[in-house]
Every structure is written in C-alpha cells, then in structure tokens.
Amino acid sequence: MIDFIDTRKGYVILIMLHLVLGAALKFAPIITAIAYPGMMAIFLLDILYNYDKGSRAGYYALYMVGYEMVYRMAGAPFSWELGKYSAIIILTFGLFIGPRRNLNWIFLFLLGLLIPAIFLSHHSNPDRLYSMVMFNISGPLSLVAAGLYYYKRIVLKEDYFAHLRWAFLPAFTIIAGLSLVANIADLEFTSVQSSSQAAGGFGPNQVSTILGWFILLALLYKVNGERITPFKWLDWLMLFYLVLRALLTFSRGGVMGSLLAFLGAVTVLFFSYYGFRKQLRRSLPFIVIGVGFFVGVFFIANKITNNFLLYRYQGLNTTEVMTGQRTPGKSMLTGRDEIMKADFIVFKQHPLFGVGYGMGELYRARYYGQYAAAHTEFARLMSENGLFGMIFMLVGLICLPTYFFFRSKGYLTRCFMLAFYLLSMFTMFHAAMRLALPGVVFGAAFMRIVTLDKLLKGEHK
Numbered sequence: 001m002i003d004f005i006d007t008r009k010g011y012v013i014l015i016m017l018h019l020v021l022g023a024a025l026k027f028a029p030i031i032t033a034i035a036y037p038g039m040m041a042i043f044l045l046d047i048l049y050n051y052d053k054g055s056r057a058g059y060y061a062l063y064m065v066g067y068e069m070v071y072r073m074a075g076a077p078f079s080w081e082l083g084k085y086s087a088i089i090i091l092t093f094g095l096f097i098g099p100r101r102n103l104n105w106i107f108l109f110l111l112g113l114l115i116p117a118i119f120l121s122h123h124s125n126p127d128r129l130y131s132m133v134m135f136n137i138s139g140p141l142s143l144v145a146a147g148l149y150y151y152k153r154i155v156l157k158e159d160y161f162a163h164l165r166w167a168f169l170p171a172f173t174i175i176a177g178l179s180l181v182a183n184i185a186d187l188e189f190t191s192v193q194s195s196s197q198a199a200g201g202f203g204p205n206q207v208s209t210i211l212g213w214f215i216l217l218a219l220l221y222k223v224n225g226e227r228i229t230p231f232k233w234l235d236w237l238m239l240f241y242l243v244l245r246a247l248l249t250f251s252r253g254g255v256m257g258s259l260l261a262f263l264g265a266v267t268v269l270f271f272s273y274y275g276f277r278k279q280l281r282r283s284l285p286f287i288v289i290g291v292g293f294f295v296g297v298f299f300i301a302n303k304i305t306n307n308f309l310l311y312r313y314q315g316l317n318t319t320e321v322m323t324g325q326r327t328p329g330k331s332m333l334t335g336r337d338e339i340m341k342a343d344f345i346v347f348k349q350h351p352l353f354g355v356g357y358g359m360g361e362l363y364r365a366r367y368y369g370q371y372a373a374a375h376t377e378f379a380r381l382m383s384e385n386g387l388f389g390m391i392f393m394l395v396g397l398i399c400l401p402t403y404f405f406f407r408s409k410g411y412l413t414r415c416f417m418l419a420f421y422l423l424s425m426f427t428m429f430h431a432a433m434r435l436a437l438p439g440v441v442f443g444a445a446f447m448r449i450v451t452l453d454k455l456l457k458g459e460h461k
Contacts, residue, residue: 001046002056005169006162008230015229018169022176025074025200032173033074036067040086047094055155057094058444059163061087061146065440066170069210070177073202083436084138091149091440107147110396113388114140120356132358136384139377139433140392146443147396152404154448157412161226164217168228171214174207175241187248189305191318198248205431208254211246213437215239216258216423220416222290223266225279240297247301250312253430257423265419273411336375336430339364343379347386354386377428377438397425397442404446412449420445 004010024031043060050056068083079085095103114137123129181200189195199207218239221228229235246255269276280287302309311321342364346355355363360374360383374380378397381389401421408414424442433439 001042002054002059002163002166005165011165011230014169015172018172019176021070022173023180025070025173025177026180029074030077032177033071033077036064036071036074036082037078037086039067040064040090043090044093047090047097052094052098054159054163055094055098055153055447056163057090057098058150058153058155058447059166060094061090061149061440062164062167062444063169064090065436066167066210066213067173068436069202069207070170070173072206073174073177073181073200081134081138084142084439087142087436087440088138088145091145091443095149101153103148104151106395106400107144107151110147110392111141111144113392114144114385116353116388117356117385120353121358122356123358129358136357136360136374136380139436139439140381142433142436142439143396143442146440147446148443150443151446152448153446154450157449157451160412160447160449161221161224165228168214168217171217171238171242174210174214175238175245178207178245179241184248184304187304189308192250192308192312192316192321193318194250195248198245198250204249204251205253206435208246208249208251209257209427209431209435209437210254211242211249212254212258213423213441215242215246215255216261216419218242219258219262220265220419223262223269224412224415236293240293243294243297244301247298247309248304250305250309252313253426257426257430260426261419261421261423264422265415268414268418269411272414276411339374340376340379342366343374343376343383346383350383350386352386354382354384354389357384360384374432375430377432380432401445408448410449410454413447416447416449417445 005014021032021035043057043063047057047060064083064086071082072080076082095101118133118137121129121133123132178200182198187195187198189198194204196202196204198204218228218235222235227235229238243255246258270280298309308321343360346360346363354360360380363383374383378393381393383389385392401417405414405417405421408417420441424438424445427435427438427441431438
C-alpha cells in the first residue's frame, strides 16, 4: 500500500481522497473523524501483511501525527488522545512485526524514568485520575516509542523522499477543511489575540503547530531539489496556503518553529555538503524569488488582518495598538513565563519525584493564581517528574541527539535530524506535548538516510 503514493496517478487519487475528507469536515465531520481509526486499521494490516517492509510503520505514524489535528477538529468522538495512542500502537507493532533489531537501552531507560510519577497522582474520581495521568504521560510515551522504532533505522534516500510524502497528505485535508469551515472572506480581525475563528474554531496554537510541520516538510523537499506533491505548481500553491493560514491564526509558535528548524537544516547543508553550496550559488535568483514569495504572503495576510498581524509579531497587545503606548516590562511569552515560574517553585518543593502526572495544574493554581495546563514540556517534566524528569531531559533531549548528530556523517541524515529535532523541541517549549507531533517527530529525527551505493559498500555502518 505504501508504494501507491510512488506513482503520479496514485498520489493524485490520494490527494483527491484527502480533499474530500477536508470538505466533509464542514458537511459531515463524523466521516472525517471515522477515517482516522479506519486508516490506522488499514496501516496495521499493511504492516502485518508486509512484515513492515521498507519501515512503513514509521511513515504511517507520521501520517497519523498530521491527521490528528483534523480528527480533533472533527470532534474527536473516540478519544482525545487517539493521535498519540495510534502512533504508539503503529510504531510498537512495526517494531515487533518487522525484522529483528536490538532495542536501544537508552529509550528503555527513559521509559523507566516516567514510571514513578504515576504513583504520585491522586484524585477522588477514578476517571479523572486516569485522564490526568494519560493526558500528561502519553506525550513522553510517544517519544519513547518513536525512539525505539526510529533510532538508527537505515532507509534508502529514494524511499525516504517517496514515502515521507504520506506525512504531507493530511495537509490537503486541513487546508480544504479550513477553507470551508473558516473561509477567509468571513473572518474578522479586531485584536492581536490568537484567532480561534481563523483556526476553524479550534485552538490556534495547535493548528498553527501542525501547519508549521507541513510547511517544514515542503521546504525541506524544496531545498533538497525534490517535489512533495506530484506537480511543482502544487508545491508552491500548498506552501502559499499553509503559510497564509498559519499566519492568520495569529499563533506565532508554528510559523517561527518551522522557520527555525528550516534555517537549522539549511545551515547544516551549507557547511556539510559542497554540492549544496555550489547549488546555492547557482540558485541565488530563485532564493531571492523564494524570500520575496514569503514576504508577499506575509503582506497579504497582514492586509487581510488590517495590520493586526504585524502588531502581533511586533509583540504588541491590543491596548498598546489602540493607545500607541508600550507597556513597560511586558513579556512576549503570553503568560508562559509565569506558568514556568510556578513549575520551578513546585520543583524546588518536590525535587526528587515531583508531584505526579496532572498534579502540577493544582499547584499552578496556588502559585500562578489560576488553574493552567502546562505550556512548556520542560517545566512540566521538572514539576511533575522531579529529578527523574531532569534526567529524562538531560539524557534524552540533549545528550543523545548531540551524540547522534556528530556521529552521523551523511548530510541528509544531519539535515533532517536537525530540522525535526529543532521543530520538536520548539513545539515542546510553546505547546508542551498536547499533540503527538513533538514526540513522534523527535524519534523520526534519528533515522539514517543513505544512498544505495553507500549501503552496498557498507559505508553506512
């Protein structure tokens, strides 16, 4: 099944199917929602039938990451955390169905670090307790499952670029859905606050994050001379709409995260691949045109929003825009810094084991002044997992990626590794692990992309 996307005809059929699912988001959202577990079942059967040939489970998991947002916009009738659960199930299934490989002990160690905080969570309502634990542990669990599956998994360059397109397919669904549910002509912008209306009535931060993921994928294909859709014109059209819709949410995290990750990838290519530096000089006119393209999209979006978009990226609030006077000492983190301060206080009071999954919200009400879910995964790990969370971050999020990056010689491996790693880390900073994206994409950063000749020569070892 995974090879169906390799032909232009097959890819066009898949695009049309996802456009229909996007339209159903407005007229019959239950169809869009049911398609999510339906696709998971099809993927699991395909993995079983083909014994995970070509590491298809990895690409299917990335597809589930992209479609998760659409599923939630359709009402998430089965489980709110189905995106994380489905990714964990697919990756674990592929891990044991596919060719035998040693489980990386570091990720098993990270898994062990997550367990103690489970026993510290408590609530009088068992259902509420279950929800508290699963909401906060499912993100780190998806990261561990992804790490176990992807770490040092060797994939051919040709297969990688062909099959990673599965991860981009939900972009057609979300663009079609947003165009119908939140048509640009019907949007009104009267402040610099994040726009739930422009995000289709859903959380703008999460919608912007997913759109940023699709933007990054499209840009990585472009910079490597590949098409992410069957046609060049469609590549640029999708980029235009993805950037435009991401900007209109007024949530800066998704846009800034994708650009930061892309700049990191370009930097790696520039310094580690002579062919890219040579190509860059030849492509200078096209680069200028590309920069102009994105500046043009920003100006279009700013005009649609009556200049409020520009004010948003300048860090102004609505009162400052109206009065023309800046508020002294104001933070651009929109309250995240205060929530982080509350988490630090909790960590100082419970440094060893933390307070347990979901309990941080109760303590934040005490120190922050109101109930607030974690917006930054790093601070949440400290407050709810204590010293174990600190070790999790130090080993899993810093030492291991650094070791892998400098041990990897291939420019493509380094390019995608740094891009995926930066995006996942930035997402964890501004949106914690509410989505499956940061955990699964973090794991996908550890794939090793090789050419066929190097594989045959054994140079990948």
